Amino acid sequence: MTTYLIRRLLQSIPTMLGITVLSFFMMQAAPADPVDLMTFAPGTKVEDKIALAESLCLDRSPVEQYFVWMFGSANCKTNGIIRGDFGQSFRNRQPVIDLILERIPATLELTVWAMVIGVTIGLLIGVLSAVLHRSMFDNLARFFSVVGDAIPAFWLGLMLILLFAVQLGWLPAGGRIPLRDNDITIFDRAKHLI
Incomplete structure (x- = not known):
């Protein structure tokens, strides 16, 4: 079992490298x-753009940029x-890590x-x-299981928001109630979770 786990771990290295x-x-x-996205303000000097590109190592070749992106560099701000x-x-x-950590509670709540x-x-x-087995319920369950797997989740989610939030007005279209908010009923919390 240990050799299998080690082998699978070693096999995952090229996959992870390929993904990066x-x-x-x-x-x-x-x-x-x-650099243009970061210096979008009008009147930004060309010298400032060049200095920013150098400080982020964006003036290097794509291969060098990849290694800086992966492993960092003392010369760059990463x-x-x-x-x-x-x-x-x-x-x-x-x-970016702060923005990710800020949203993890909502992600975990939805996942659980x-x-x-x-x-x-x-x-x-x-x-x-x-x-x-082989009843009308079984046939319908199998049919809707296959249809549910075939429909893209992002499209189905948008259609359900359009139906229940926009057209019928039964559910809110967005927003999240933090778990710390004690003044909200379970029903309201469930409506926002859906």
Whole structure:
């Protein structure tokens, strides 16, 4: 078992390396120049743009930029993504890791509730389909399972927001109620969670 785990771990290294290379060069292929995005203010001097590009090592070749992005550099303002330094947000001018950590509670809340609801409903439908094998319920359950898998989740989510929030007005279209807010009822919390 240990050799299997070690072998799988070693096999994951080229995969992770490939993902980083693909991610980096997809960012490089973007039409916008990062320096232009960061110095969007009118009247920015060319010298300031050049100094910013040099400080972020954006004046180097793409291969050198990749290694700086991965492992960091003493000359650049980065420690590399290997060390958890994801850089600064162009929009907010904050460290990206801070923005990620700020949103983790909402992500975990949605993930836990989605798992609880999904596993509960899935087990219930699975048991009923097994007990009522080849019945109308079993056929409908299998049909809707296949249809549910075939529909892209992002599209279905947008259509459900359009129906229940925009057209019917039953649910809010967005927003989240923090867990610390004690003045909100469970019903309101559930409406915002959906």
